[in-house]
Amino acid sequence: MKLQRKNGLRATALGALAISGALVLTACGSDDNAGGTGGTGEKTNAASNIKCDDAKGKLLASGSSAQKNAMDLWVKNYMAACTGVEVNYKSSSSGEGIVAFNQGTVGFAGSDSALKPDEVAESKKVCKGGQGINLPMVGGPIAIGYNLPGVDNLNLDASTIAKIFNGKIKKWNDPAIAGLNKGVKLPDTAIQAFHRSEDSGTTQNLGKYLGATAKADWPYEAEKKWPAPGGQAASGSSGVAAQVKQAEGSIGYFELSYATSQSIPTVKISTGAAAPVEASSENASKAIAAAKIKGTGKDLALGLDYTTKADGAYPIVLVTYEVVCDTGNKAETLGTVKSFLTYTASEEGQKVLSGAGYAPIPAEINAKVRETVAGLK
CATH class of the missing domain: 3.40.190.10 (Periplasmic binding protein-like II)
Incomplete structure (x- = not known):
């Protein structure tokens, strides 16, 4: 795998990094909830289908406040399953999230709109050998x-x-x-x-x-x-x-x-x-449900029909993307990024959204998201 080289920063430095106003959720589960290790070496949670895999340490992320309540649920469930792993999502704005991503200070960013061409170009400085891509994860009115x-x-x-x-x-x-x-x-x-x-x-x-x-x-x-x-x-x-x-x-x-x-x-x-x-x-x-993928390659940006007149179709919708590097992710966070986003895009992860006022991403698009996440490098 092509991994971004550390620039003199040790992974332990991340543990000391604090972001003002960041949302830090501690695992609410006891040791009884901790996942075991099966014969394949894959860690899973006994009470769920969350696969912790190579997740470790602290993962910083930031961006969209529209997806904050979804992130709260996901982070709580994930950290209860994957003990010893901390996911820290700072709810700010899509614009601030993209800036943080392109500065290399977060493992992924949340954005309510897909990356613009100039933002993709900027991401190539951080995603060594690759670029930022859009993974649709949260839908809603x-x-x-x-x-x-x-x-x-x-x-x-x-x-x-x-x-x-x-x-x-x-x-x-x-x-x-x-x-x-x-x-x-x-x-x-x-x-x-x-x-x-x-x-x-x-x-x-x-x-x-x-x-x-x-x-x-x-x-x-x-x-x-x-x-x-x-x-x-x-x-x-x-x-x-x-x-x-x-x-x-x-x-x-x-x-x-x-x-x-x-x-x-x-x-x-x-x-x-x-x-x-x-x-x-x-x-x-x-x-x-009528959205179509308009991104190319591994980018899964969606096209939405805001002019719909279908009965019962609410037209003012957004899709929040998690923005990641397709290639060039940091070695110390890659495993956690893949594990966490695999959970959020899973049937289990999407199921928690409806009760929180969100709309799950269509299943066929989610399947492509999981496939793309599995191939991140």
Whole structure:
């Protein structure tokens, strides 16, 4: 295998490295949960199908806050199975995760959007003899959460969402909103729209949806940086959700689990289907199931259809990628990267997502992810 040479840094130095604000989860299992070693030398957990294989030491990763709640579950389960191994995922943003990956400070990065050509080119400096590739791992709906006491059911379409977030619609009883919510008493309350303050793949995916379905009202390129004037900024999906939770008249966007965990009502999207579509794991799965692989070689970046009008298909979806080197991974973390990502892409790993507000990646795509992970060098 081609492994990146250590540049004078010993693997033990990683054990002393601390990242401010990083999420560090300790194994919650006792020694009774520890995996044994079979006749083949392969370590497995007696209570699960997690294969620890050559995993060892500490694995640092960072990026997407949209996948944080999924990572919490995965890390907890994995570390309970693979005692003595620590996976440390810092929830920041997709942009920060890619920067950290291309600086060589993390074993993998989480990103809500696939690597751009310039980011792939930059990755070749770290992935000696290879490059960064995208492995789809987490799917889910981007919920539009709101805080409007007395309004428990709210329908919006792409045009009204675009006009709200670029400041064209300023009051909740605006005729455009009222027209989509017949019989609902909407207050004469000012709208407070919150967006992400840092580069965010969630922002970019929302922009892709609005650009595809409401171009006349959203004339911006789909970038990670928030493009529209006005509004208020907050850090991370958790920050946006916290602001919406506390500010009456507010609206924001974040991964669904942030809404469900804080009991924030979410918008139903009028897509042209028979009925407005609710943000749910099941409805997001219907949209993600139509995704096609658009990456080449070992890259598994997906193409999503944001314009779907299929009944029950929620259109504002994201797929979070784990970004790794196809060749040139660090020797001291390669075994853990392969073991951990094999678990997250497994049927068992994907099954835990639905209960947390995520949508599992389609099985046939997951099979290709596992095959690619097995071949990492």
